[in-house]
Amino acid sequence: MTGSGTFITFEGIDGAGKSTHLTALADGLRAQGREVLVTREPGGTPLAEGLRALFLQQEMDPLTEALLVFAGRRDHLARVILPALARGSAVLCDRFTDATFAYQGGGRGFDLAVLQQLEAWVQRPPGAVAAAPIQPDLTLWFDLPPAVAAARRAAARAADRLEREDSAFFERVRSGYALRAEQAPQRFVRIDADRPPEAVWAQVQQAVAARGWV
Numbered sequence: 444m445t446g447s448g449t450f451i452t453f454e455g456i457d458g459a460g461k462s463t464h465l466t467a468l469a470d471g472l473r474a475q476g477r478e479v480l481v482t483r484e485p486g487g488t489p490l491a492e493g494l495r496a497l498f499l500q501q502e503m504d505p506l507t508e509a510l511l512v513f514a515g516r517r518d519h520l521a522r523v524i525l526p527a528l529a530r531g532s533a534v535l536c537d538r539f540t541d542a543t544f545a546y547q548g549g550g551r552g553f554d555l556a557v558l559q560q561l562e563a564w565v566q567r568p569p570g571a572v573a574a575a576p577i578q579p580d581l582t583l584w585f586d587l588p589p590a591v592a593a594a595r596r597a598a599a600r601a602a603d604r605l606e607r608e609d610s611a612f613f614e615r616v617r618s619g620y621a622l623r624a625e626q627a628p629q630r631f632v633r634i635d636a637d638r639p640p641e642a643v644w645a646q647v648q649q650a651v652a653a654r655g656w657v
């Protein structure tokens with residue numbers, strides 16, 4: 444349950460094409476008169492952006508990392524995402540909880556049961572005693588071989604701590620996303636991101652149109 448709005452998340456490793464297509468979809472929805480909120484995780488509020496800076500720059504143990512990410516997520520949900528959905532906005536979020544499962548769970552091998560518990564607490568609707576966690580209405584997973592993504596981003600900018608991980612790490616991240624997609628097939632759409640930009644965009648448009656949103 445996400446109010447009257449539409450909550451769409453963009454997932455995949457760096458260089459997959461998330462930002463490119465998030466921007467294009469935001470423009471497309473605005474052109475149709477929709478109110479659109481563009482945001483990202485980790486981050487999306489001053490508190491969560493501060494936590495993001497710590498998370499990206501410093502080494503920390505996996506539980507500390509997971510707690511920081513989920514603390515920021517609670518702030519982001521309660522203060523930004525849920526109010527926007529209640530107003531009827533389309534909320535386009537660059538990464539969300541699936542990324543935590545893919546990176547911390549798949550990539551680093553962190554205990555998935557702990558992540559599931561944090562997800563259940565953090566994504567519980569505010570004020571609800573026992574309710575299913577709030578989830579995106581649609582998750583676009585931009586999937587491609589890590590080597591292709593690495594080639595795309597190589598010249599673009601300096602790598603941060605997570606981007607400097609090796610290809611085996613990114614294969615585990617990819618497997619982490621695949622597991623989440625298997626577990627929630629109704630909200631996940633796998634986008635074949637190893638295609639020319641027009642072909643990737645066509646897949647995004649089809650996923651959104653299939654739900655009657657454009």
Ligand SMILES: Nc1ncnc2c1ncn2[C@@H]1O[C@H](COP(=O)(O)OP(=O)(O)O)[C@@H](O)[C@H]1O
Binds near residue numbers: 458459461637640
């Ligand atoms: N389908 C594509 N084919 C080739 N290059 C692409 C494609 N999609 C995006 N790119 C380029 O790859 C780089 C990473 O894209 P970006 O959208 O920033 O990915 P992400 O946000 O997932 O890291 C950018 O330079 C972008 O222009």
Ligand SMILES: [Mg+2]
Binds near residue numbers: 462
């Ligand atoms: Mg990006």
